[in-house]
Amino acid sequence: MSKKFYITTPVYYVNDVPHIGHTYTTVAADVLARWHRSLGDETFFLTGTDEHGAKIAEKAREMKIEPQQYANEISSKFKEAWSELNITNDNFIRTTDEEHIKAVQKALQYMYDRSDIYLGKYEGLYCRGCEQYKSQRDLINGLCSDHQTAPEKMSEECWTFKLAKYQDELLKKIKKDELQILPLNRKNEIVSFYEKEGLEDISFSRKNISWGIPIPWDKSHTVYVWADAFLNYLTGLGWSGKAGQAPKMWPAAVQLMSKDILRVHATIWPAMLLSLNLPLPETIFVHGYFQINGQKMSKSLGNVVAPEDLVKKYGVDAARFLIMSATAFGRDGDISFAKFDEKYNADLANGLGNLVARATKLIEKNGLELKLKVGSDKKLIEKYSKNMQSFRFDEALKSLWQKLKEADEALSEKKPWKLDLLASSGQAKIKKILKPIAQDILNVADLLKPFMPTVAEKIITQFSHKQIKKGEPLFPRI
Ligand code: MSP
DSSP states (O other): OEEEEEEEEEEEEETOOOHHHHHHHHHHHHHHHHHHHTTTTTTEEEEEOOOOOOHHHHHHHHTSSOHHEEEHHHHHHHHHHHHHHHHHOOOEEEEEEEHHHHHHHHHHHHHHTTTTTTEEEEEEETTTTEEEEEEEEGEEEEEEEEESSEEEEEEEEOOOEGGGGHHHHHHHHHHHSSSSSSSSHHHHHHHHHHHOOOOOOOEEESSSOOSOOOOTTTTEEEEHHHHHHHHHHTTTOOOSTTOOOTTTTSSSSSEEEEGGGGHOOOOOOHHHHHHHHOOOOOOEEEEEOOOEBBOOOOOTTTTOHHHHHHHHHHOOOOOOOOTTTOOOOSSSSOOOOHHHHHIEEEEEEIIIIIIHHHHHHHHTTTOOOOOOOOTHHHHHHHHHHHOOOOOOHHHHHHHHHHHHHHHHHHHHHHHHGGOOOTTTEEEEEEEHHHHHHHHHHHHHHHHTHHHHHHHHHHHHHHHHEEEEEESSSSOOOO
């Protein structure tokens, strides 16, 4: 029986154009979505953009355009980037979509009606970069550690969500992995946050931020941007805002993100779901953070890598491969073009590309007809699947490259080019050497599909012909 697999990325802020950080999450989600589709699972993959709030309003003001127009422009840049990268999201949700706005209002009204939201006052700090309320404990030398800026002082009346009420229930569920947080060190961090600091009620509305969704029972306030944004995971499935009625694909099997937004996802978000009588996501997976040449990526440093930079230099499939193999998923990674060049040349140009070229050339030259079968290496599939299942993409890829290396070594050792085709059973001998090598290449290509869909298909097509021919080089050297 096929399983359900719903995977999400965060909805990205439109205060910035897409960069390699967003790309990492989105490509990883695409790899998982493609893999689950190939297993026959009923799969839904959601991404989109987060368009309300103080940060976006301020950016639009700077640009001297209306926030909606500004959001439209940047949101379409995300769409373009994902289409260029061959991302197979089933929907692209925007938090300014009419249907999303209506559902958010309906949901908040329900939470208000059940007395989970009350009129309070927030006096404290707010980081506009994070769009989050901050306590002194969150700051380093008075600055937000993520944005290196001093948070603003706030004092305003606000509609407040009874977050603290859900402390015990959520902590229990997280500890028992009913809401699984991976990797384990991230779960431990969250458990310790619950135990040491604990949940406090949180402001769910802003009085002086007009760029947002009006609070349905008090139009002088707009919905706190995170409360608005979280609900995308439901509205992206067509949810109309009705409490207790989960859309068909909910709960999410995997919600992908990086560490910067784990805490809100492990506190406010599941509390909202409990308040709305909806199930919690199964797994939150937190991948690592990319740095560029040892530095935080930032506009002021001028070191931001855009997805189109990678695509232009390496091509779509290689760009996807390089991002996914840059570091163990879940660990922070330091990336650079020098490292990408090296990996491209070693693994793609000299590795996969060269082996395919050598093998096809020999097969064609000797006029061999090979009958190969996709998916015949059960051991390889097992190893690969285990790694995919546990988000070890780098290891999954390593197992494929190990196979390629063995095939390459077999070719070099057995030297079929030295055999005489015209000697008695010459062709049979050559075939005996080349067939298993071709078979390995085909098996590897099949498992590469989630990572490098176009190249993988190309290889599969090439090796499925009765007469295999040498083609254009797959990865020209850089
Ligand atoms: N809009 C919020 C999310 C709301 S979800 C209900 C937001 N947007 S964001 O544009 O800042 O995206 C943050 C996410 O982008 C990270 O969690 C991660 O998935 C990805 N990344 C952004 N920069 C990154 C790196 N430098 N490295 C790896 N991933 C990064 O937060």
